[in-house]
Amino acid sequence: MTFNSFEFLVFYPIVAALYFLLPKKMKWPMLLIASYYFYIFYQAELIFLILGTTLISWIASNVIERTESKALRKTCLALTLIVCLGVLFFYKYFNFLSGSIASLLGMDSPVILNLVLPVGISFYTFQTLSYVIDVYRGDIKTEKNFFFYALFVSFFPQLVAGPIERPGNLIVQLKEANRWDKDNAIKGAKHMIVGFFKKICVADMLSIYVNQIYNNVAEATAIGVIIATVMFSVQIYCDFSGYTDIAIGCARIMGIRLMKNFDHPYLSTTIKEFWSRWHISLSSWFKDYLYIPLGGNRCGKARACFNVFIVFLVSGLWHGAAWTFVLWGALHGVYQIVGTLTVKHRNAALGKIGLTENSTAVVLVRRTFVFALVCFSWLFFRANSISDAFTLIKTLFVTGWDVGLSETLNIMKLDTVGVLMSILSVITLIMIDNILVYEDSRDGSELLVKNGSFIYYVWMIIFAWAVLLSQDITSTFIYFQF
Amino acid sequence: MILFKTPLVLCMLALILALHFLSVFMRGLMSKACAYVNIALHILLILPLLRYEFSIEEATLVYMISLFFYTLFAYVASKLEKNGKLSARDGDIKKLGESEDAV
Known part of the structure; x- marks a missing residue:
């Protein structure tokens, strides 16, 4: 079901009406059922993927919080990353990689699997990863109720194309039983x-x-x-x-x-400003979970430039499994690096002609x-x-x-x-x-x-x-x- | 474009735009009345559009012109409202300053 479909025009008013009519305890279970119905209506055959990702990340985050062993915590985090990103890689990038390797080696018939891209996989994978990483870092407490956590991952308005919500913002709000407000x-x-x-x-x-x-x-x-x-x-x-x-x-x-x-x-x-205004939830995700862990700008200018380039390359790949997206990401990386390296010279040149x-x-x-x-x-x-x-x-x-x-x-x-x-x-x-x-x-x-x-x-x-x-x-x- | 060759549609469009202006900038009952008449006019406009065999694209353009002007008036009104509230706030701050001086 997409937002611009007739089905959604029927679905949404019913869900909103039920939300306000049902008693407090029934609100979030209804939202969970509605969210899964929303997804099943679009792609029923791949529902097990979102369920599996949700279950694995929930179990891992609970183990991470409860155990004292550093090694086990690291293993759980690594396992979640491998499974979630592995699923994403398999469905989204397998054919792309296989085709690229085949053309590089001059092979005539690459291994191409008949895969359907799961809708919203990049969005809900990133949302679950941010949850597990936040628990690992000790920034948030785990959600004890699996079904409530499942609602956080699958909340239908932002399930298939974001915004990629952070647990700190969404979970608290989902727990509140809001009343009708004009x-x-x-x-x-x-x-x-x-x-x-x-x-x-x-x-x-x-x-x-x-x-x-x-x-x-x-x-x-x-x-x-x-x-x-x-x-x-x-x-x-x-x-x-x-x-x-x-x-x-x-x-x-x-x-x-x-x-x-x-x-x-x-x-x-500036291009840097553009990325703080465009797809803000994804840009901030990359900043918090990739750019800063890579070292950010704390390890010198050259390393900071390298980190920026890596982030944009990954961002390009996130958008799609094709070389056009990789080039698009790389181009933005180059823009930002050139922008950062030349900012002093540009401002000095402006000062010389009396402008700021x-x-x-x-x-x-x-x-x-x-x-x-x-x-x-x-x-x-x-x-x-x-x-x-x-x-x-x-x-x-x-x-x-x-x-x-x-x-x-x-x-x-x-x-x-x-x-x-x-x-x-x-x-x-x-x-x-x-x-x-x-x-x-x-x-x-x-x-x-x-x-x-x-x-x-x-x-x-x-x-x-x-x-x-x-x-x-x-x-x-x-x-x-x- | 058929639009420029059909005075009836042009007249209705002009009336719609005038009513948009009034409904945005007037207050109270008059504003409401203009808005409701205008909504009725939008629906009625379909008749001449069908009568003079406007294509669906051109009919959409006619409504787009109406929407453009409504949004333009709303935009201007929002700017005026914003400036009005800002100057009112500045006035309050000034008055507050004066009364504090008097104390």
């Missing part, structure tokens, strides 16, 4: 509507034009690559932050606050430059293969400039309606994001839902949905595949 309901519903708007009216609509270029690289033009890549940068933001908004909204209606996952990432002035890094013009230039760098990296992320990515780069820098704008728009099937729709939806999105941040920061201001005005957004979502249906476009969330 303010929570309004704020939650608002987040859900905005999420659906981002996904259906912006991301899915833009995907129509992005696909024309990225699925037909032979016909691409330089202008087409630029337009499609900028559109993809908006598409992926709306797709993923839209999912997060729906997840946050679903949980908020029931009084549970999930962590913020996006904070205007395209306004960043906070001057309006400098901020504007830096934002544009960072956005351009991020867009360039999205080219690898979206390309269907490495060869497609390099064909598009060649088109962009060498061969694609002999075709004009009007012909490019024809190739992309972007007519006047499409152009106007794209521009208006993106500007609307920027304003909605701003209003939402403002309204979340203070009580009583409800402009997005004032006098039933949410109906305009719902109305728009229905029409956009109809457009997608008329063009036979099946809509799934991009981050589901990770």
Whole structure:
């Protein structure tokens, strides 16, 4: 079941109603059953994986807490890491590795298994790992009730695409039996509507034009690559932050606050800042459980750069089992290392011309430059293969400039309606994001839902949905595949 | 685009935008009345869209224009509200300072 399916529109109101109607003791068991039903509805055959991961991590964390033996504690942690990451590796990376080795050795027929990628495996694996590591470090106490722990791992709003919640934040909230609260309901519903708007009216609509270029690289033009890549940068933001908004909204209606996952990432002035605003739950996970244990920046400049590169390489691989994702991660690693190494020189150069890094013009230039760098990296992320990515780069820098704008728009099937729709939806999105941040920061201001005005957004979502249906476009969330 | 060749749809759209403005910036019953009339107008707009055979894409654009302007007015209102609250707070702080001086 996905958020943008008819089944979810029936499922969620029933779950929310039951949550408020049932007595205190029955609330969390109902949420657990609902969460597993949510997963089974999507992928029943792989339910044993999430169950197994949950059981192993729960047993290991209990042993770690109870035993005095350091060796046993280490063994339990190592075993959990091996099992959880082993399952993730097998389902997600086996075919990729097998294919890569075969092509490296020049073999004709690599061993390819007929594996279905379990939905949300990267997300719930990381969530369970953070739990076991936190228990090992002594940061949290274990949850004695297995079923309650199972709810923490499988809580349906954030099960398949995050945010990757920390036990310290979510478990405490799940234990509370929240009552109906009008303010929570309004704020939650608002987040859900905005999420659906981002996904259906912006991301899915833009995907129509992005696909024309990225699925037909032979016909691409330089202008087409630029337009499609900028559109993809908006598409992926709306797709993923839209999912997060729906997840946050679903949980908020029931009084549970999930962590913020996006904070205007395209306004960043450095790549480092971009990663503190984009997919915040994953970035902070990598920082806490990979970057710092590797030594962080405590072991000298060279080692810090190496650590950053490793983290981004792993982050790339986390996103998908393909060389395009590895290159995407590596590119961000290089961006960040170059950014860190040159920061002093850049600031000194600005000082010489009488500017500071906070001057309006400098901020504007830096934002544009960072956005351009991020867009360039999205080219690898979206390309269907490495060869497609390099064909598009060649088109962009060498061969694609002999075709004009009007012909490019024809190739992309972007007519006047499409152009106007794209521009208006993106500007609307920027304003909605701003209003939402403002309204979340203070009580009583409800402009997005004032006098039933949410109906305009719902109305728009229905029409956009109809457009997608008329063009036979099946809509799934991009981050589901990770 | 058929939109620019159909005065009825253009007139309805203009009316919708005017009502958006009023519902956002007016207060009380008048604001509510404008909003509810506007919701009805959105539904009624389907009739001319069907009558003049708008494509689904262009019909969506018409509603997108409406939504864009509603969000624009709400955005401006939020900015005004924010500035108003900030200046009110500054005023309170100033008054507090003056009264403390008097003491």
